[in-house]
Amino acid sequence: xRDAFEMRxxxxxxxxxxxxxxxxxxxxxxxxxxxQWGLENIRTRISALAEALRAQLSTLPGVTVRDKGxxxxxxxxxTVDGTPPEEIRDRLAERQINVTVSSFRSTRLDMEARGLAxxxxxxxxxxxxxxxxxxxxxxxxxxxx
Numbered sequence: 001x002r003d004a005f006e007m008r009x010x011x012x013x014x015x016x017x018x019x020x021x022x023x024x025x026x027x028x029x030x031x032x033x034x035x036q037w038g039l040e041n042i043r044t045r046i047s048a049l050a051e052a053l054r055a056q057l058s059t060l061p062g063v064t065v066r067d068k069g070x071x072x073x074x075x076x077x078x079t080v081d082g083t084p085p086e087e088i089r090d091r092l093a094e095r096q097i098n099v100t101v102s103s104f105r106s107t108r109l110d111m112e113a114r115g116l117a118x119x120x121x122x123x124x125x126x127x128x129x130x131x132x133x134x135x136x137x138x139x140x141x142x143x144x145x
Contacts, residue, residue, distance in 0.1 A: 042126045046074040049124040049133060056137040062144050066119055077102065077119040080144050085118040091143050097136060099123075 007013055034042060053076045054065050062081035080088055085101040092099055102119045104111050111117070122136065 037126060045126040046124060047072075049126075049128055049130070050074045050076055052130065053122065053124060053133050053136065056133065057140070060137065060141050060144060063140065066114070066116070074124045076122045076124070078122070079116065079119060080140075083144065085120045088120045088140070088143065092139065095139050097139055 050072060054067060054072075057063050057065050057076070057078050062083075064079050064081070066077045066079060067075075079085065089099050089101050100121045100123075102111075102121050104117050111119075124133065
Protein backbone atom coordinates (compact mmCIF):
# COMPACT_ATOMS: atom_id res chain seq x y z
CA UNK A 1 0.00 0.00 0.00
CA ARG A 2 1.05 3.61 -0.41
CA ASP A 3 1.27 4.13 3.34
CA ALA A 4 2.24 0.65 4.62
CA PHE A 5 5.00 -1.91 4.27
CA GLU A 6 4.96 -5.48 5.50
CA MET A 7 8.13 -7.54 5.87
CA ARG A 8 7.98 -11.11 4.52
CA UNK A 9 8.21 -13.67 7.33
CA UNK A 10 10.48 -16.04 5.38
CA UNK A 11 13.99 -15.96 3.88
CA UNK A 12 12.75 -14.34 0.68
CA UNK A 13 12.81 -11.01 2.54
CA UNK A 14 16.57 -11.00 1.88
CA UNK A 15 16.23 -11.39 -1.89
CA UNK A 16 16.84 -8.48 -4.20
CA UNK A 17 14.65 -7.56 -7.12
CA UNK A 18 17.38 -8.73 -9.44
CA UNK A 19 19.52 -11.76 -8.76
CA UNK A 20 23.19 -12.47 -9.35
CA UNK A 21 22.86 -15.03 -12.15
CA UNK A 22 26.57 -15.11 -13.02
CA UNK A 23 27.40 -16.01 -9.43
CA UNK A 24 24.79 -18.75 -9.39
CA UNK A 25 26.12 -20.17 -12.65
CA UNK A 26 29.69 -19.97 -11.33
CA UNK A 27 28.68 -21.76 -8.15
CA UNK A 28 27.03 -24.51 -10.20
CA UNK A 29 30.16 -24.96 -12.32
CA UNK A 30 32.32 -25.06 -9.19
CA UNK A 31 30.08 -27.69 -7.62
CA UNK A 32 30.17 -29.82 -10.79
CA UNK A 33 33.98 -29.51 -10.91
CA UNK A 34 34.33 -30.51 -7.24
CA UNK A 35 32.01 -33.48 -7.72
CA GLN A 36 34.09 -34.64 -10.71
CA TRP A 37 37.19 -34.61 -8.51
CA GLY A 38 35.31 -36.30 -5.68
CA LEU A 39 34.97 -34.67 -2.27
CA GLU A 40 37.11 -37.29 -0.51
CA ASN A 41 39.82 -36.87 -3.16
CA ILE A 42 39.76 -33.12 -2.58
CA ARG A 43 40.05 -33.61 1.17
CA THR A 44 42.95 -36.03 0.76
CA ARG A 45 44.76 -33.71 -1.65
CA ILE A 46 44.34 -30.62 0.55
CA SER A 47 45.48 -32.53 3.64
CA ALA A 48 48.58 -33.84 1.88
CA LEU A 49 49.57 -30.41 0.53
CA ALA A 50 48.97 -28.73 3.89
CA GLU A 51 51.03 -31.34 5.74
CA ALA A 52 53.83 -30.95 3.18
CA LEU A 53 53.73 -27.19 3.73
CA ARG A 54 53.83 -27.63 7.52
CA ALA A 55 56.75 -30.04 7.26
CA GLN A 56 58.77 -27.74 5.00
CA LEU A 57 58.00 -24.64 7.08
CA SER A 58 59.11 -26.48 10.21
CA THR A 59 62.62 -26.85 8.77
CA LEU A 60 63.08 -23.10 8.26
CA PRO A 61 65.08 -21.31 10.95
CA GLY A 62 62.94 -18.90 12.94
CA VAL A 63 59.66 -20.20 11.52
CA THR A 64 57.19 -21.81 13.90
CA VAL A 65 54.11 -23.62 12.62
CA ARG A 66 51.24 -22.76 14.98
CA ASP A 67 48.55 -25.23 13.87
CA LYS A 68 46.86 -27.33 16.51
CA GLY A 69 44.18 -29.94 16.43
CA UNK A 70 43.73 -33.62 15.86
CA UNK A 71 42.52 -33.06 12.30
CA UNK A 72 44.05 -30.10 10.53
CA UNK A 73 42.77 -28.44 7.38
CA UNK A 74 44.29 -26.64 4.41
CA UNK A 75 44.92 -23.47 6.41
CA UNK A 76 48.49 -23.37 7.69
CA UNK A 77 49.43 -20.77 10.29
CA UNK A 78 52.91 -19.76 11.33
CA THR A 79 55.05 -17.03 12.83
CA VAL A 80 58.54 -15.82 12.01
CA ASP A 81 60.78 -14.84 14.90
CA GLY A 82 61.28 -11.09 15.09
CA THR A 83 59.10 -10.27 12.08
CA PRO A 84 55.48 -9.09 12.32
CA PRO A 85 53.01 -11.19 10.31
CA GLU A 86 51.98 -8.09 8.31
CA GLU A 87 55.55 -7.62 7.13
CA ILE A 88 55.79 -11.25 6.01
CA ARG A 89 52.47 -10.85 4.16
CA ASP A 90 53.65 -7.68 2.42
CA ARG A 91 57.05 -9.08 1.47
CA LEU A 92 55.45 -12.23 0.03
CA ALA A 93 52.93 -10.11 -1.88
CA GLU A 94 55.84 -8.32 -3.57
CA ARG A 95 56.73 -11.76 -4.94
CA GLN A 96 53.16 -12.55 -6.06
CA ILE A 97 52.47 -14.89 -3.16
CA ASN A 98 49.26 -14.26 -1.27
CA VAL A 99 48.78 -14.96 2.41
CA THR A 100 46.60 -13.33 5.01
CA VAL A 101 47.14 -12.35 8.61
CA SER A 102 45.00 -13.45 11.53
CA SER A 103 45.17 -10.83 14.22
CA PHE A 104 44.75 -11.13 17.94
CA ARG A 105 41.17 -9.90 17.55
CA SER A 106 40.32 -12.80 15.22
CA THR A 107 40.85 -15.51 17.81
CA ARG A 108 41.36 -13.63 21.03
CA LEU A 109 41.00 -16.46 23.53
CA ASP A 110 43.32 -18.82 21.65
CA MET A 111 45.99 -16.26 20.83
CA GLU A 112 45.89 -14.78 24.31
CA ALA A 113 46.37 -18.23 25.84
CA ARG A 114 49.33 -18.89 23.53
CA GLY A 115 50.83 -15.42 23.86
CA LEU A 116 50.46 -14.60 20.16
CA ALA A 117 49.66 -11.20 18.66
CA UNK A 118 49.13 -12.46 15.12
CA UNK A 119 49.77 -15.26 12.65
CA UNK A 120 50.57 -15.57 8.97
CA UNK A 121 47.91 -17.68 7.32
CA UNK A 122 48.71 -19.64 4.15
CA UNK A 123 46.00 -21.73 2.51
CA UNK A 124 46.40 -24.56 0.04
CA UNK A 125 43.71 -26.05 -2.13
CA UNK A 126 43.46 -29.08 -4.38
CA UNK A 127 44.51 -27.14 -7.47
CA UNK A 128 47.83 -26.15 -5.89
CA UNK A 129 50.94 -28.14 -6.76
CA UNK A 130 53.84 -29.50 -4.76
CA UNK A 131 56.06 -27.13 -6.72
CA UNK A 132 54.03 -24.17 -5.45
CA UNK A 133 54.49 -25.37 -1.87
CA UNK A 134 58.24 -25.64 -2.48
CA UNK A 135 58.33 -22.17 -4.10
CA UNK A 136 56.45 -20.72 -1.15
CA UNK A 137 58.91 -22.18 1.34
CA UNK A 138 61.97 -21.22 -0.71
CA UNK A 139 60.67 -17.67 -1.01
CA UNK A 140 59.93 -17.45 2.69
CA UNK A 141 63.38 -18.84 3.48
CA UNK A 142 64.98 -16.11 1.39
CA UNK A 143 63.03 -13.49 3.35
CA UNK A 144 63.94 -14.72 6.82
CA UNK A 145 67.67 -15.12 6.32
